[in-house]
Amino acid sequence: xxxxxxxxxxxxxxxxxxxxxxxxxxxxxxxxxxxxxxxxxxxxxxxxxxxxxxxxxxxxxxxxxxxxxxxxxxxxxxxxxxxxxxxxxxxxxxxxxxxxxxxxxxxxxxxxxxxxxxxxxxxxxxxxxxxxxxxxxxxxxxxxxxxxxxxxxxxxxxxxxxxxxxxxxxxxxxxxxxxxxxxxxxxxxxxxxxxxxxxxxxxxxxxxxxxxxxxxxxxxxxxxxxxxxxxxxxxxxxxxxxxxxxxxxxxxxxxxxxxxxxxxxxxxxxxxxxxxxxxxxxxxxxxxxxxxxxxxxxxxxxxxxxxxxxxxxxxxxxxxxxxxxxxxxxxxxxxxxxxxxxxxxxxxxxxxxxxxxxxxxxxxxxxxxxxxxxxxxxxxxxxxxxxxxxxxxxxxxxxxxxxxxxxxxxxxxxxxxxxxxxxxxxxxxxxxxxxxxxxxxxxxxxxxxxxxxxxxxxxxxxxxxxxxxxxxxxxxxxxxxxxxxxxxxxxxxxxxxxxxxxxxxxxxxxxxxxxxxxxxxxxxxxxxxxxxxxxxxxxxxxxxxxxxxxxxxxxxxxxxxxxxxxxxxxxxxxxxxxxxxxxxxxxxxxxxxxxxxxxxxxxxxxxxxxxxxxxxxxxxxxxxxxxxxxxxxxxxxxxxxxxxxxxxxxxxxxxxxxxxxxxx
Amino acid sequence: xxxxxxxxxxxxxxxxxxxxxxxxxxxxxxxxxxxxxxxxxxxxxxxxxxxxxxxxxxxxxxxxxxxxxxxxxxxxxxxxxxxxxxxxxxxxxxxxxxxx
Amino acid sequence: xxxxxxxxxxxxxxxxxxxxxxxxxxxxxxxxxxxxxxxxxxxxxxxxxxxxxxxxxxxxxxxxxxxxxxxxxxxxxxxxxxxxxxxxxxxxxxxxxxxxxxxxxxxxxxxxxxxxxxxxxxxxxxxxxxxxxxxxxxxxxxxxxxxxxxxxxxxxxxxxxxxxxxx
Numbered sequence: 025x026x027x028x029x030x031x032x033x034x035x036x037x038x039x040x041x042x043x044x045x046x047x048x049x050x051x052x053x054x055x056x057x058x059x060x061x062x063x064x065x066x067x068x069x070x071x072x073x074x075x076x077x078x079x080x081x082x083x084x085x086x087x088x089x090x091x092x093x094x095x096x097x098x099x100x101x102x103x104x105x106x107x108x109x110x111x112x113x114x115x116x117x118x119x120x121x122x123x124x125x126x127x128x129x130x131x132x133x134x135x136x137x138x139x140x141x142x143x144x145x146x147x148x149x150x151x152x153x154x155x156x157x158x159x160x161x162x163x164x165x166x167x168x169x170x171x172x173x174x175x176x177x178x179x180x181x182x183x184x185x186x187x188x189x190x191x192x193x194x195x196x197x198x199x200x201x202x203x204x205x206x207x208x209x210x211x212x213x214x215x216x217x218x219x220x221x222x223x224x225x226x227x228x229x230x231x232x233x234x235x236x237x238x239x240x241x242x243x244x245x246x247x248x249x250x251x252x253x254x255x256x257x258x259x260x261x262x263x264x265x266x267x268x269x270x271x272x273x274x275x276x277x278x279x280x281x282x283x284x285x286x287x288x289x290x291x292x293x294x295x296x297x298x299x300x301x302x303x304x305x306x307x308x309x310x311x312x313x314x315x316x317x318x319x320x321x322x323x324x325x326x327x328x329x330x331x332x333x334x335x336x337x338x339x340x341x342x343x344x345x346x347x348x349x350x351x352x353x354x355x356x357x358x359x360x361x362x363x364x365x366x367x368x369x370x371x372x373x374x375x376x377x378x379x380x381x382x383x384x385x386x387x388x389x390x391x392x393x394x395x396x397x398x399x400x401x402x403x404x405x406x407x408x409x410x411x412x413x414x415x416x417x418x419x420x421x422x423x424x425x426x427x428x429x430x431x432x433x434x435x436x437x438x439x440x441x442x443x444x445x446x447x448x449x450x451x452x453x454x455x456x457x458x459x460x461x462x463x464x465x466x467x468x469x470x471x472x473x474x475x476x477x478x479x480x481x482x483x484x485x486x487x488x489x490x491x492x493x494x495x496x497x498x499x500x501x502x503x504x505x506x507x508x509x510x511x512x513x514x515x516x517x518x519x520x521x522x523x524x525x526x527x528x529x530x531x532x533x534x535x536x537x538x539x540x541x542x543x544x545x546x547x548x549x550x551x552x553x554x555x556x557x558x559x560x561x562x563x564x565x566x567x568x569x570x571x572x573x574x575x576x577x578x579x580x581x582x583x584x585x586x587x588x589x590x591x592x593x594x595x596x597x598x599x600x601x602x603x604x605x606x607x608x609x610x611x612x613x614x615x616x617x618x619x620x621x622x623x624x625x626x627x628x629x630x631x632x633x634x635x636x637x638x639x640x641x642x643x644x645x646x647x648x649x650x651x652x653x654x655x656x657x658x659x660x661x662x663x664x665x666x667x668x669x670x671x672x673x674x675x676x677x678x679x680x681x682x683x684x685x686x687x688x
Numbered sequence: 689x690x691x692x693x694x695x696x697x698x699x700x701x702x703x704x705x706x707x708x709x710x711x712x713x714x715x716x717x718x719x720x721x722x723x724x725x726x727x728x729x730x731x732x733x734x735x736x737x738x739x740x741x742x743x744x745x746x747x748x749x750x751x752x753x754x755x756x757x758x759x760x761x762x763x764x765x766x767x768x769x770x771x772x773x774x775x776x777x778x779x780x781x782x783x784x785x786x787x788x
Numbered sequence: 789x790x791x792x793x794x795x796x797x798x799x800x801x802x803x804x805x806x807x808x809x810x811x812x813x814x815x816x817x818x819x820x821x822x823x824x825x826x827x828x829x830x831x832x833x834x835x836x837x838x839x840x841x842x843x844x845x846x847x848x849x850x851x852x853x854x855x856x857x858x859x860x861x862x863x864x865x866x867x868x869x870x871x872x873x874x875x876x877x878x879x880x881x882x883x884x885x886x887x888x889x890x891x892x893x894x895x896x897x898x899x900x901x902x903x904x905x906x907x908x909x910x911x912x913x914x915x916x917x918x919x920x921x922x923x924x925x926x927x928x929x930x931x932x933x934x935x936x937x938x939x940x941x942x943x944x945x946x947x948x949x950x951x952x953x954x955x
Contacts, residue, residue, distance in 0.1 A: 181732055664784035667876060674883050682890045685897075690794045693895060693917040695831070700797045700884045702805050702824070702883040709809030717814050717860060721821050722853065724804055728828055731844075739835045743905030744924045747840055751925070755845050755936040759943030761852045766950035772863050773953075781893030 026086045029105045031070045032115055033154040033410050035120075039063030039147035047140020047188050057130035060143035062125050064150050068119035075112045084108055084539040085229060087160050098224040106160035106228060110540045113533075114157040114294055117369045121286045124148045124502035128377050129278040131498030132384060136276075142182060143427040145283065149175030153287045157294060162211050165295070169207060169259065173179025173200040179279040180272045192271035199268040203258015203292075210251030214302070217244045228298060230496040232543075235301040240548070241308070249302055249309035251621070253316075254294030260296040260346050263320045267341055267613055273335040277380030280335060285342050285376050286369040293349045293365050297540070300358050304544040308452055318445075318458035321347030325465035329472075330606040333400050334379045337473050341426070345463055348441055351459055356442035356550030359534045363439055363517045365532065366406040366533075367433035371422040374506035378419035381495045381503065382477060389488035392467045397485060399442040402473065407482035411492045414480045416502045418507035423474050425510040427467035430567075430615055433514030438463060440519055446557040446566060448550060460573055467577025475585040506678055521563045695736035702729035716768055716778040720761075727757050794834060801827035814860050825849040836909055839918045853885060 039060050047056050078084065089104040126146060132144050132680065152171025159165040171197075181193030215226055220235040223230065238245050244374030250529050256262070261269035272284050283289070296303055296313070303309060321344045328340035385408070386399035397404055409416040425432040427441065442463070446456035482489050494500070517533035518526065556562055584591045596603045606610065703727060709722030729748045738746030768778050775782050804823035825848045832911035833843040907920065925933055 380760040428740075655943050666783045667711065671876070671879060671883070674711060674887075675709060678883055678890065682886070685890050685894045690791050690834075690935060693898075694798075696895045697892065698801070698831075699849050700888055700895065701802055703891070704915070705802070705805045705809060706886060708884040711883065713809060713932065715814055717856060717863075721808055721814075721856065723815055724821065724848070725824065725846055728825065728848065732828060732831065732841075733806070734836050735832055735840055737836050739849070740909045741902050741904050742899050742908050744907050744920055745905075747921060748924055748929050749836060751843070752842055752932060752936055752943040754843060755940060757850060758847060759847060759939050761855050762863070762932070762943045762947040763950065766947035768859060769862065769951045771857075778863065 025071045025089060025109060025547070028070055028092050029074060029086075029088045029107055029158065029256060032067050032074070032105075032119070032131045033151050033158060034146045034149040035063040035070070037069040037410055040151060041142050043140050043147060044144035047144055050140065053134065053139050053271050056143050057126070057133075058142045060128065061123065062145050063147060064119060065123045067150070067154070068116075068123045071112075071115040071119045074107060075116050076333050077107065078107060078112050079536075082416065083339070087229065089160075093163070099226075099321075101161060101163050101226065103117075103164060104227075105158035105164075107157040107158070108540055109569050110294075110297055110362065111157050113366065115148070115154060115303070117366055118150065118153050118157060118287050121369050121373050121506070122153075124505055125278050125286070125373065125377065128281075128380070128499055128502040129276075130569065131276055132380055133276060136261070140183070142276065143178075145175055145178045145182070146278070149179065149283055149288065152202040153291070158618065160227055160229065161458045162214075162231075163229070165228075165298075166207065167297075168301060169255075169291060170204065172291060173197065173204065173259070173459075176200070176272065176288055178285050179283060180275040182275055182279065184684070186274070187497065189274040192274040196268040196272050199265050200258050203255045203265055206251045207295075208255075210248050210255060213251060214248045218247060231299065235305060235544075236547075238302075238305065240305045242601055244308075245302060246308050248305040249299075249306045249634060250312065250663065251300065252302075253309060253313055254297065255318070256295055256350075258292075259295075260289050260292030260350070260638065261343050262292070262346065262350055263323065266320060266324065266343050266474070267616060270336055270339040270609070272519075273333070277335065277376060277383060277447075281373045281376035281380070284339070285372040289346060290365045290369070293346070293353060293361055296353045297358050297362055300541055301544040301547075303353070304356065304548040306449065310354050310356065312354070313350050314445070314450070314455055317347045317352070317354050318429070318455045318462075319347070320344065321351060321456045321462035322465075323347075325462045325469070325687075326606055327609050328469045329465060330462050330603060332402050333398075333401055334382065334402050334405075334473065335376070337402075337469060338372070338375055338379055341375075341466065341470065344366075345372065345426070347462065347561065348459065350453060351445055353439040355441075355444045355448045355455065356545060356548075357441060357448060358545070359517070360440040360444055360535050364437035365535050366516075367425065367437045367510070367513050370506055371425040371434055371510035373547040374418055374503060374510050376421040377503055377506065378415050378422065378435065378501070381406060381412065381415040381499050382419075384495050384499070385415075385492040386488075389484065389490075389492040392491040393485065393487035395488055397488075402476040405477045406480045406484070407478070409478040412494045413504060414494060418500075418503040419478070420474060422510045423470045425514075426462055427470055427578060428570055429573055429578075431514070433510050433512070435570070435574075436514035436517055436519065439567055440517065442570060443519070443563060443566055447552045449551055449553055449561070451553075453575025460569070463570065464573045464577045467574045470583035471578045472585055475581060479586060480589065513574045517565070521560050537575025553591055569577040588607060692736050692740040698734040699729040700781060702726075702732070708716070714780050716771075716780055716783075719780065720764055720768075724757065724761075727753060790834065793829070797827045797830045801831075814859070816858055818860065819857075821852050822849050825853070836912050837917060839921050 037061075042059055043050075043056055050056055078086070087104055088107075089102040091103045091274060093101045093103050095101070126143070129142065132138055149172055152168045152175055154168070156165050156168025156172060158645060177193045177197040177200075178197050183189040184193075184441050209225065214231070215236055218225060218231070218234060218258065221234070223234045223237065225231065225234070254265075258265045267282060269289065273280055275284075277292050303313070305440045317376060324340045324343035324347060328337050328344060331337045331340060345364070349361045349364050349368070352358070352364060353621065377668075382405065388407065390397055390399055421432070425434040427436045438459075442456055442459050445451045445459050484492070515529075517531055518529050523529040541687060551557070584595075608614075706722045706729065709725065710719050713719050713722065729754040731753055734750045734753070738744065738750075741745035771783075772778050801824050804820040804827070807820040808817045808824065825844060829841040829849070832838070832844055873944065874902060897935040
């Protein structure tokens with residue numbers, strides 16, 4: 025089965041080529057969407073086969089080399105794929121969620137101009153993501169890494185005739201470039217550092233094997249991992265570089281679900297997990313990651329509290345959840361991070377698709393009434409649960425999952441992260457506190473969203489309110505599947521204490537991923553603090569605290585938006601400054617504009633008007649001017665008379681020959 | 689006794705005369721003839737040295753020079769005819785199309 | 789005896805060559821050129837190269853001169869109006885004399901050397917000059933010989949194309 029590994033990225037690529045080259049000619053939406061969905065579905069089937077094979081295989085690392093890419097000196101770089109439990113899990117998520125979102129897009133994008141373009145890009149982004157995940161060396165991963173960045177740009181700018189979409193696309197691209205720069209720096213430094221020890225490689229397996237050559241906790245490892253972490257920050261929207269992700273909501277909703285929730289933005293988390301051996305060697309980097317992750321989780325959650333655009337709330341929620349994953353990585357809970365990545369892919373994809381369904385319905389209603397209100401503004405919604413029952417139920421399930429209500433997937437993954445943050449060797453109670461507060465706010469703003477959208481009175485314009493239908497089957501089927509996964513997915517990683525409680529239910533995921541992470545964790549002493557490791561009471565009380573936090577958040581939202589709907593208004597009135605700051609995202613964009621963007625522009629303007637126009641152009645034009653002057657002077661020597669040329673030749677010959685003969 | 693030097697001096701003199709003609713005359717055909725003169729003087733040098741060094745190669749070279757001279761005569765005179773057809777003259781003063 | 793012959797023909801060659809440059813009518817120039825060629829042919833014989841003398845007469849005095857005379861007649865060039873560059877006369881004369889001086893210095897220095905072969909006067913008398921040339925031409929220099937034939941072919945084609953009225 026492993027021989028067919030290359031088919032996994034190959035199918036989406038074929039879909040991309042077909043739709044990209046011939047989509048315009050095909051025109052038929054069913055065929056275009058069918059091809060796109062079929063390709064990723066085939067890829068999913070191959071992934072399933074590989075996953076199943078790996079599950080029952082004692083040898084957990086398989087590499088397949090397709091072709092040699094470049095061979096320089098001792099360095100051999102291949103187009104190779106790597107299948108181990110980590111990448112197997114990731115390809116399952118990418119192709120599985122990808123298939124559902126492709127299916128959803130057929131219904132959602134119906135009637136859009138450039139339907140074929142959308143599917144081509146979507147396939148390309150799946151291809152890139154699969155290359156990123158499956159690449160057996162850092163350079164192939166980098167190809168995928170850049171590929172998803174490109175697709176993100178293309179898909180955010182899908183409505184390119186809209187100024188804001190174009191700007192958002194550019195912003196995403198530029199911010200991602202900063203991260204890519206970090207990635208490249210890390211890669212080159214790593215290459216140099218290993219090379220100076222005599223190992224010229226960028227193959228992940230060999231890196232993991234030879235990581236011990238580098239000094240554990242040394243400066244080199246810290247620099248390498250910090251550079252890689254900068255790359256991860258860019259791609260996964262962590263604190264210095266998170267601003268692009270909320271703006272990325274300009275793209276169509278399936279894109280937000282696929283790229284900006286389920287797959288691409290998790291690339292950074294995946295990359296850290298892939299190089300866990302290196303990261304684990306640098307406690308300083310790990311601490312940085314944990315702090316950045318916790319801050320991001322907290323910070324994005326505060327912004328999410330005050331947004332009114334349904335997709336923006338989800339976007340900040342994504343940033344916040346990614347922060348949780350980084351927190352997990354930072355405290356060494358790699359399994360928990362990947363676990364949260366997986367559950368997040370399920371419930372966030374479902375949430376985004378659900379919001380897309382809502383927007384679709386609202387848009388339909390407004391279109392019917394010939395209104396041009398914003399179909400994404402939650403203040404215009406309300407009471408939709410009766411209009412769109414399936415959307416409502418699936419959305420509610422996912423919201424419960426993200427809020428951390430017991431036995432839904434989010435509960436298990438988030439709880440494990442918080443447990444590690446508190447009790448892990450590299451954890452700290454402050455990290456736990458930040459995570460817990462972020463979880464509280466998550467529960468609050470997610471239920472605020474649900475209450476504002478689906479409960480209460482319908483605040484939609486009267487002319488449109490009766491024309492909001494439930495979406496079609498292609499939209500609701502993915503919703504239902506994802507909601508089911510969001511509800512049940514958590515049982516793959518039940519913590520031991522609860523597993524014992526249920527009657528020896530093992531932690532499947534931890535067991536499955538152990539070959540990837542255990543080595544580095546053991547080597548670098550990453551574990552739960554021994555004095556806390558067997559404290560069942562503590563673990564249960566932590567769990568209880570989590571449940572309490574979630575319940576408190578939900579109740580708060582219920583109290584503010586259902587019980588006394590006037591309360592938010594009063595709250596805003598009593599803290600106008602705070603509310604305004606939160607509403608305007610703490611003015612981060614403005615700050616970046618003032619500090620970085622404008623100064624860059626100023627430097628650019630100087631280089632353009634001062635340096636380029638005067639100096640560079642001056643040199644170029646000056647050269648031309650001098651040559652022209654010499655030429656116009658010299659052309660008078662060209663008389664055109666044969667005799668002058670003959671004379672010149674003869675004189676020249678005489679002089680040269682004379683010099684050689686008489687000069688001796 | 690006549691040595692190789694005599695021949696060489698003679699060919700040098702003829703060559704200089706040819707050069708003089710090329711540089712002073714205006715009639716293209718006369719210039720052409722002067723060039724033939726220069727080629728001949730070189731031939732003389734070749735043959736003289738060939739005898740002096742008791743080697744056949746110089747004479748073979750003369751043979752090729754003659755070939756080239758014949759080709760040159762054919763093409764050069766054809767050029768002159770073509771030019772005369774355009775300008776009604778073969779005066780080199782009229783050959784000034786290379787002018788700025 | 790040979791010295792006298794050499795000086796005689798050398799003098800004739802120099803004077804007729806000079807007259808080539810001086811004659812006002814191109815026909816006169818051509819006739820003087822033929823004289824020079826014939827003098828050269830005599831000198832070739834004195835240098836034990838009768839074959840070269842023969843083709844000197846045939847190619848130069850024969851073919852090329854006929855061609856030149858033919859063109860002169862075709863273009864109907866009369867006696868040229870006395871038109872020379874006076875400044876060119878000075879310059880050209882100066883350069884020519886300088887060149888003569890330089891070559892003389894070179895010749896006087898007597899640094900002529902090269903691969904000395906085995907073709908003595910005796911060999912030429914035994915085998916015949918033509919045979920020696922032919923042997924060299926068709927063995928050692930076969931490729932240049934063939935290339936020369938192609939050159940002539942190209943020259944013929946070029947001449948035909950150039951002198952055609954309408955291409």
